[in-house]
Amino acid sequence: MTTMKTDPDERSLYRFLSEYGAELLGSGASCIRLEKNISRIARHYGRDTEIVIMPRHIHITVWSPGHDDAFTAISSISRKGISFNINTLLSRLSWHIADNKIDFEQSVKCFKRIISDRHQNPWAVLLAVSAANASFCRLFGGDISAMLIVAFATAVGYYIKQFTLRHKVDLRVVFLICSFVSAVLGSTGILFDIGSTPRIALATSILYLVPGIPFINSFSDMLYKYYICALGRLADALVLTACLSAGLCAAMLLMNISMF
Amino acid sequence: MIEKIIEDALFAAIAAVGFASISKPPKRAYIYCAAIAAAGHSLRYILINYFSVGIVISSLIASFTIGLLAVFMSPRAKMPAETCLFPSLLPMIPGIYAYKAFAGLAMCMIRHDKAAFDTYFYLFAENAIITTSVILMLVIGATIPIFAFNKISFRATR
Numbered sequence: 001m002t003t004m005k006t007d008p009d010e011r012s013l014y015r016f017l018s019e020y021g022a023e024l025l026g027s028g029a030s031c032i033r034l035e036k037n038i039s040r041i042a043r044h045y046g047r048d049t050e051i052v053i054m055p056r057h058i059h060i061t062v063w064s065p066g067h068d069d070a071f072t073a074i075s076s077i078s079r080k081g082i083s084f085n086i087n088t089l090l091s092r093l094s095w096h097i098a099d100n101k102i103d104f105e106q107s108v109k110c111f112k113r114i115i116s117d118r119h120q121n122p123w124a125v126l127l128a129v130s131a132a133n134a135s136f137c138r139l140f141g142g143d144i145s146a147m148l149i150v151a152f153a154t155a156v157g158y159y160i161k162q163f164t165l166r167h168k169v170d171l172r173v174v175f176l177i178c179s180f181v182s183a184v185l186g187s188t189g190i191l192f193d194i195g196s197t198p199r200i201a202l203a204t205s206i207l208y209l210v211p212g213i214p215f216i217n218s219f220s221d222m223l224y225k226y227y228i229c230a231l232g233r234l235a236d237a238l239v240l241t242a243c244l245s246a247g248l249c250a251a252m253l254l255m256n257i258s259m260f
Numbered sequence: 261m262i263e264k265i266i267e268d269a270l271f272a273a274i275a276a277v278g279f280a281s282i283s284k285p286p287k288r289a290y291i292y293c294a295a296i297a298a299a300g301h302s303l304r305y306i307l308i309n310y311f312s313v314g315i316v317i318s319s320l321i322a323s324f325t326i327g328l329l330a331v332f333m334s335p336r337a338k339m340p341a342e343t344c345l346f347p348s349l350l351p352m353i354p355g356i357y358a359y360k361a362f363a364g365l366a367m368c369m370i371r372h373d374k375a376a377f378d379t380y381f382y383l384f385a386e387n388a389i390i391t392t393s394v395i396l397m398l399v400i401g402a403t404i405p406i407f408a409f410n411k412i413s414f415r416a417t418r
Contacts, residue, residue, distance in 0.1 A: 132278020
């Protein structure tokens with residue numbers, strides 16, 4: 001399907017680019033992808049862009065076709081959580097626009113549809129995360145009883161995470177509570193002397209909380225020289241890791257188990 | 261030996277799929293994540309256990325392999341390389357080292373006698389350095405193929 005290229009009005013274009021950037025970065029895209037996608041869309045409409053990415057905001061400056069005028073739009077980065085599905089669909093949308101497959105109005109509609117679809121079966125995710133953490137326990141040398149303890153500790157912890165996030169509890173508090181609960185449940189192997197690797201069960205019971213994607217994104221941004229955004233993402237990941245460590249330490253203190 | 265490697269690949273695949281599901285990938289990404297993570301993690305397992313390579317260097321080699329696989333699979337899957345790549349790296353994130361570093365730091369704040377402080381500071385520094393260097397190597401290894409095959413990586417969703 002090929003449509004005629006129709007020029008959108010200036011303000012709608014700036015607003016679209018700005019919202020697109022905020023959603024793409026919020027869904028866990030790296031800075032380099034954001035810059036490439038935005039400039040791809042802008043170039044299609046004959047504009048050049050300059051982008052400043054701050055930890056919580058994006059400034060997008062769009063030059064008019066003759067480079068005699070520029071507008072800057074600032075928007076807050078979406079905080080709805082990482083979604084690689086949205087990242088993929090928004091990247092595809094940028095190519096559809098660049099290849100002239102859809103006009104501006106259709107693009108805006110498509111964009112709204114993409115960002116509003118965040119549905120995911122929470123029970124399926126809970127099951128997958130529990131199986132994943134139990135497998136992780138196996139990778140660290142845990143036996144079958146350790147795997148079962150980890151699966152249970154993860155399932156309960158992750159259920160609490162889903163429940164508290166639905167009720168808009170602060171993410172740091174959520175990490176603290178979940179790691180505490182999972183670690184207390186993970187230490188049952190040590191308390192009741194179950195299996196031969198109870199310490200591995202405890203050590204891996206909270207690993208589902210480690211913010212892997214923010215860590216990877218942060219280092220990836222650093223390699224591409226987006227230092228400010230990289231440090232912002234690193235700080236987010238470190239704070240969450242500190243929270244989960246604090247929850248774990250509190251649980252070990254309660255259960256009278258030493259970490260080292 | 262072969263059973264151990266297959267077991268490592270299998271559990272790494274389950275771990276990658278489960279941890280990937282937290283970051284909401286497209287449905288068809290799961291199969292790619294599972295395959296790529298299984299290949300990468302088992303390669304690291306072989307390097308560490310049979311060739312006595314350290315965790316940092318083996319992570320670099322494994323993530324480079326993961327990066328190559330992700331870059332060449334992403335146009336077929338019509339997904340950005342990161343969608344297959346980042347979740348596949350998750351089973352190799354050194355989570356235990358990361359929280360042990362914080363626990364060491366917390367103990368340094370509590371214990372001030374020299375012997376205990378030295379021990380805990382050593383544990384903090386050792387774990388923090390391993391965490392940082394492993395994640396750095398994972399990202400560098402995985403990013404080199406994206407850099408090298410720039411055209412493929414950023415046109416995958418076209």
